[in-house]
Amino acid sequence: MPEARVLEVEAPAARVPVTRVETAPATIAVVGLGYVGLPTALALHAAGAPVIGIDVSERRLLAIRSRDVDLPRTDVLRLEGALGDGRLRLSSIPAAVAAADAVIVCVPTPVDEQRRPHPAALRAACANVVAHARAGQTIVLTSTTYVGSTRELLVEPLAERGLRAGEDVFVAFAPERILPGDPTVQQRAVPRVVGGATARCTARTRELLAPTADRIHTVSSLEAAELTKLYENTFRAVNLAFANEMAGVSAHLGIDPVEVVDAAATKPYGFLAHYPGPGVGGHCIPVDPYYLLEPLRGDGVAAPIAEQAMAAIEARPGAVAERALSLLRGRGIAWDEATALVVGMAYKPGVADARESPGLAIAEQLHGAGVDVAYHDPRVAEVRLAGERVLRSVPQPTPAPFDLVVVTALHDGAERAWLDDCEHVLDATYRVRLGRNRHLV
Ligand SMILES: NC(=O)c1ccc[n+]([C@@H]2O[C@H](COP(=O)([O-])OP(=O)(O)OC[C@H]3O[C@@H](n4cnc5c(N)ncnc54)[C@H](O)[C@@H]3O)[C@@H](O)[C@H]2O)c1
Known part of the structure; x- marks a missing residue:
């Protein structure tokens, strides 16, 4: 032809x-x-x-x-x-x-x-x-x-x-x-x-x-284009894992991690701001690096920084849930008598996509520990916890019934004044105003 x-x-x-x-x-x-x-x-x-x-x-x-x-x-x-x-x-x-x-x-x-x-x-x-x-x-x-x-x-x-x-x-x-x-x-x-x-x-x-x-x-070449994409997303995974690590370091030193990232970001070269969070969700960053790593493992080629970053990314929602559970325990509240509200079921602000969502992983872990979990997300109407229990978004949350509010994603423009009245908040987004009983991971 x-x-x-x-x-x-x-x-x-x-x-x-x-x-x-x-x-x-x-x-x-x-x-x-x-x-x-x-x-x-x-x-x-x-x-x-x-x-x-x-x-x-x-x-x-x-x-x-x-x-x-x-x-x-x-x-x-x-x-x-x-x-x-x-x-x-x-x-x-x-x-x-x-x-x-x-x-x-x-x-x-x-x-x-x-x-x-x-x-x-x-x-x-x-x-x-x-x-x-x-x-x-x-x-x-x-x-x-x-x-x-x-x-x-x-x-x-x-x-x-x-x-x-x-x-x-x-x-x-x-x-x-x-x-x-x-x-x-x-x-x-x-x-x-x-x-x-x-x-x-x-x-x-x-x-x-x-x-x-x-x-x-x-x-x-085809291969250079393929590796470019894997490099970009693995770069992001490594930096997000490091941002979470530095947030822990900042917390240990009693310093606001976001203040430090913002200050470092004023440097016009050699620094690219990445902010800590509840974990990395979606279809890309928690997934794509494995398309780089798995073939390398097969070839016996070491990529320890990327491997460790992915391990840290996978562990992050678990660390947030552990922190939530320890806050409840610290207040003498038995987990099977506790109530918690997870704010944000989308994997990040601005989307309705709950694939690989840290909010979902955190809710599942709290539910698994016996906590009565609800969630609020104006963009995600319904999720299934651990493939079983269906949860529907609480349409207009009020602070009253919850022992702990865990913030995992805040959509721009969404009403959030009610958060100010919540007594105990674990903020995994690092975006909620700091104050009494406001906890970071
Ligand atoms: N979502 C993102 O932000 C993003 C960004 C950059 C790159 N990517 C990459 O782009 C690719 C697509 O991602 P996505 O988020 O659009 O996926 P998606 O899951 O949103 O959509 C994929 C669509 O492909 C359809 N499909 C599956 N198998 C098919 C087949 N054999 N023939 C025709 N249709 C088929 C599915 O039904 C689905 O509607 C992935 O490799 C992803 O890593 C995604």
Whole structure:
């Protein structure tokens, strides 16, 4: 099949490429419409591309069609427009990738219960893309994954089908750096790293992603792009673990840790502020470093700083719960007679996502110790404790019924004056005003 050469339209940074054969905007398939894939699909649609959004979950597609999605307002408006104009098509049929000129893969890359990479969704999505690939397609992997994934799951199986990267198809890795929950950081304002299987693959991908990013930084290989993402998120994990450690040091010395971080952050070079907290949640920082560490363990390569940081991150919610229990014990309150309110079930302020949430881990540990636990989070209506007991958010908490309030995430703009009247507060966010009976971890 002849290759459809990609031409630029008038404003290459703002519009999608067109194919010369069809002189129409290239159709782009986005595989996986989660926290990353849906905003990506909307950004490409906003740049003029016809987009096929593919997700194996009918439930997710229904939620998208019903506009029941956790997105910033600008993206909700984009979704409204995209669903209305027919240029965004949604499908649960994996083979729909065959109709696209370019395919962007954004499926989840979780870990299993032993914290080992569990890339089953990635393997399935890539196998499907390979099975339906056709000459001329640009295929971009954006999921965070182990070094070597793009070559192993795309480049090599495509070659086995007779589709050579850089000649017949164009394959690249371009890690996503979206920051959910912070409307001040626009997806397109964050530079995009791209590493192709060949220079032509990099160039094609650069052109494809130009409408979604103001700046694109290219690297020399697929593997360099893959390692860039793992380095970034492991860097953050190490620094967050160290921030928690320094918070303990500050507490030991009777010093406010946040005052110290803020002061250190006035240094214009050589310091990057990281703040302590209840633990690290979400889909990225508690997970991604294992995609670096597990293969290294297999190769017998030591990475002790990253290993220790991840161990500290995993232990952090437990340390908060222990502190809560010891505060109750110190006041002579038996755990099985105690009541506690956890404030914040989202993994961080600004999101409705409770995946890997420290608030949930802390609530589970308190519940396991016999404490009667409730929670308040205006963005998370319901959670399941240890896979069993369902808890619903207390809509408007009052201080009265709780022996201890444990603060784990405070959403901007949420009403929190009632916290001032709570008698005993354990503040794991380091954001509550200090005072009598205000405890840090
Ligand atoms: N969420 C973030 O903040 C963030 C930021 C940067 C990078 N990432 C990375 O991006 C990737 C996607 O993360 P996410 O948070 O969007 O995940 P998500 O869980 O929110 O969404 C993934 C979607 O993919 C769908 N899916 C799973 N298998 C599929 C398949 N075989 N074919 C089609 N659809 C499939 C799921 O149904 C789900 O809707 C991960 O590798 C993650 O590490 C996430």
